[in-house]
Amino acid sequence: MHIPGIRRRRVSRAQFPHRCMPGSRANHFPTSTEVQALFDPSVSGITDVIRKQIDAAYVPVKVIFLVGGFAASPWLFAQLKQYAQAVGVDVARPDTHTNKAVADGALSFYLDHFVSVRVARVTYGAQCNTTFNPSDSEHKRRSHKVITRPWGKKSLADGFLVILEKGTRVSEEKEFRRALCIERSNVSEFKLIHSTITCYKGKFANPHWTDTEQHMFSTLCHVSADSSGVPINTCKGPKGTYYTQNFDVVLSFGLTELKAQLCWIENVRRTISL
Numbered sequence: 001m002h003i004p005g006i007r008r009r010r011v012s013r014a015q016f017p018h019r020c021m022p023g024s025r026a027n028h029f030p031t032s033t034e035v036q037a038l039f040d041p042s043v044s045g046i047t048d049v050i051r052k053q054i055d056a057a058y059v060p061v062k063v064i065f066l067v068g069g070f071a072a073s074p075w076l077f078a079q080l081k082q083y084a085q086a087v088g089v090d091v092a093r094p095d096t097h098t099n100k101a102v103a104d105g106a107l108s109f110y111l112d113h114f115v116s117v118r119v120a121r122v123t124y125g126a127q128c129n130t131t132f133n134p135s136d137s138e139h140k141r142r143s144h145k146v147i148t149r150p151w152g153k154k155s156l157a158d159g160f161l162v163i164l165e166k167g168t169r170v171s172e173e174k175e176f177r178r179a180l181c182i183e184r185s186n187v188s189e190f191k192l193i194h195s196t197i198t199c200y201k202g203k204f205a206n207p208h209w210t211d212t213e214q215h216m217f218s219t220l221c222h223v224s225a226d227s228s229g230v231p232i233n234t235c236k237g238p239k240g241t242y243y244t245q246n247f248d249v250v251l252s253f254g255l256t257e258l259k260a261q262l263c264w265i266e267n268v269r270r271t272i273s274l
Helices: 032-056 074-086 098-112 137-141
Strands: 063-065 090-092 117-119 123-131 154-164 169-171 175-184 192-200 217-226 233-237 240-252 259-263
Touching: 032 074, 074 090, 123 175, 154 175, 154 240, 192 240, 192 259, 217 259
Parallel strands: 063 090
Antiparallel strands: 117 169, 123 154, 123 192, 175 240, 192 217, 233 240, 240 259
C-alpha cells in the first residue's frame, strides 16, 4: 500500500513557547508533549489515508509497508502499528536504509519489471456533446440545454464518454479507445481535431454527464492534431447537409505515465480478389 509523503508543517511563534524559539537566551528545550504535538497532524493525515485506501481496496488489505524517512522514526512506527492493529492490519518496514526504499524501488521497477498490471484509481474519459433523445429521462431533464445545429440536429453539451473505468486492470501494453465524431456545416472548418481528457473521482461507476458532481471532474490534459488527413463524410440533416470526421481517443498507461493519442484511418483502399 502506498502512503503519500507528508508535507512539512510551518511552525509559528504562537505555536511555539518563547523559551524554545531560535535565538532565545533561555536554556530550556521543548517538552515531549510539545514535540509530539508537532507530529500529531502528520500521524492523523497518514491514518486517514490508510483508512480511505482500505475502504477503497477491492481485496482485503493485510499488510501496510512503511518506507521513506518517516519510517525510521520508532515513535511514528509505533503509532501507526497501534492504529493498524485496531483495524486488523499489520505494519512492516525495512530493517535498514528506509530512506532509500523509493529510489531502490524505482530502479527495481525499471530493471526487473516486476509490476505488469495496475488498477485504475479513477475513471478516465472525454468531454463530448451527445445527440438529444427526447425519450431518455436524463435528456428530458436537460431539455433546457438543447443546442440546435444549423443543419437541424439537436444535441446536449456536458456529456462524458468513459474510456477507462475505475478499478479496471491495466497492463503496460494495453490500449483503451473510444470513437468520437466532429460535425461541421462547412468543409473548410475542418482544420484541427481536439479532445479534452477528463478524470472522474466520484461514486458512480459509469458517469455520463459532467454537470452531475461537477467537483468530481477535473481536466487531465488536452490532445489535438492536424485533421487535414482525416476523411470527411457528407451527411444529411433535417435542415441541410453537414460534414463529419471520425476519430478515436486512445489512452495507454505505459510504464509510469498516461499517454493520450488521437487515431484515425486514412488512405485505405478496399481490394476484392476475383
